[in-house]
Amino acid sequence: MTAAASSTASERVASHLRAQILAGELAPGTRIRQEDVAAEFGASRLPVREALRMLAAEGLVELETNKGARVPELDGEELSIVYEMRERLEPLALTSSIPLLTPLAVAQLHEIQDRIAREDGLIDFLTLDRQFHMLTYSACPSVTLLTTVERFWNSTQHYRRAFMQVATPHRRAMVNAEHELLVDAIERQDVEDGERYLTGHIRRTRIELAELFRV
Amino acid sequence: MTAAASSTASERVASHLRAQILAGELAPGTRIRQEDVAAEFGASRLPVREALRMLAAEGLVELETNKGARVPELDGEELSIVYEMRERLEPLALTSSIPLLTPLAVAQLHEIQDRIAREDGLIDFLTLDRQFHMLTYSACPSVTLLTTVERFWNSTQHYRRAFMQVATPHRRAMVNAEHELLVDAIERQDVEDGERYLTGHIRRTRIELAELFRV
DNA sequence: GCCTTGCCGATTGGATCCAATATGAGGTAA
């Protein structure tokens, strides 16, 4: 689901746009004109149309008949409910993943978390944080669950960015503490603890976000 | 999301195929050739391609590059996890919907449940049951949540059908009892009870399904 | 005998052109 050297033009266009949207170069609300993208990419409009449909399936753009595509905007309430959905689904992904995670994956988790703890920059934090959590879910046997979780991350990406831009040192420290506890639980194969810490992690973020984006 | 007289050709094709898949006329594993659908519909292949992408977004078909579209098959384990996801998400949809449901909607719930209780046929049961539950969620303010829930219903539709085909009178009676309790809780605006009954309803079905489809 | 390799039909992916629809500017009437 992450970029990858794709063969068809529509997949390449999709990867390109996906990266732009997740990086915030295309902000929520931005309209995406087919012809612009086609020109920029040296392709016809048709693969662009298909790429937009793919991204729509991932929740990264929304399409309206005869009106085209735009990057979706979430209001505060919708954002909060998406976090409640994450709060319920991601622990399920975690618990089904933990018993199947390889020692290599656990070692990588430590490594990523070390880099997060050292990292000052915002962009890298968001990328690493996503890598971190997705890696904890990576052994989950259900593609449906993994795909759904990724959709939620996609649709909240912009707000995570806005949120972390005003991150205090204290907030960063909290995240690090939660991550450390989570990795420890995973290493001990303690499914209950893992679920507990992850739920708290998401829940705390939801509440802080609601405070920041309340309508 | 349900059929509706749509303006564009791709939407009409999508509605058509969606109905066929949900009705079981196109069984899981069936391959869908673009040209066949185009011919049957008197349109070109292009709107068919877009329709297939729409359906892929809803989880009703799966696409593979250069290999075309087919109706997805779930194995027993995947099916079970989808039910666990439903078990966690649908109560959320319900609790956010209950306070906003109109008296008219509640009256319709009674009506639908009466018809379910009287209904002998299988096809109508599946349709009515879906209508029933979606109506309980209909006031949920989050489109993301509603869309996600509908995706899950789509992807499990075939197995619900296979399941109900071997439904005993006892099983039907259980469903009716659960529905009655659910409607009662909704009518009393008792969010906790509603959540409790719905969770049990889905959970019980998951376990019975797992027994039937275990690998 | 079995695996590899190259060919051919079937099917999907892409480009170009045309039709349908929405958006915005400008003008006219109340």
Add this chain to the structure above:
DNA sequence: TTACCTCATATTGGATCCAATCGGCAAGGC
């Protein structure tokens, strides 16, 4: 002035044609 109507233009939706890719089958080599 303001509301509404008309029309031009920009943008998306659809049809047709061409190119690329996959699957099966047969012939040849190990």
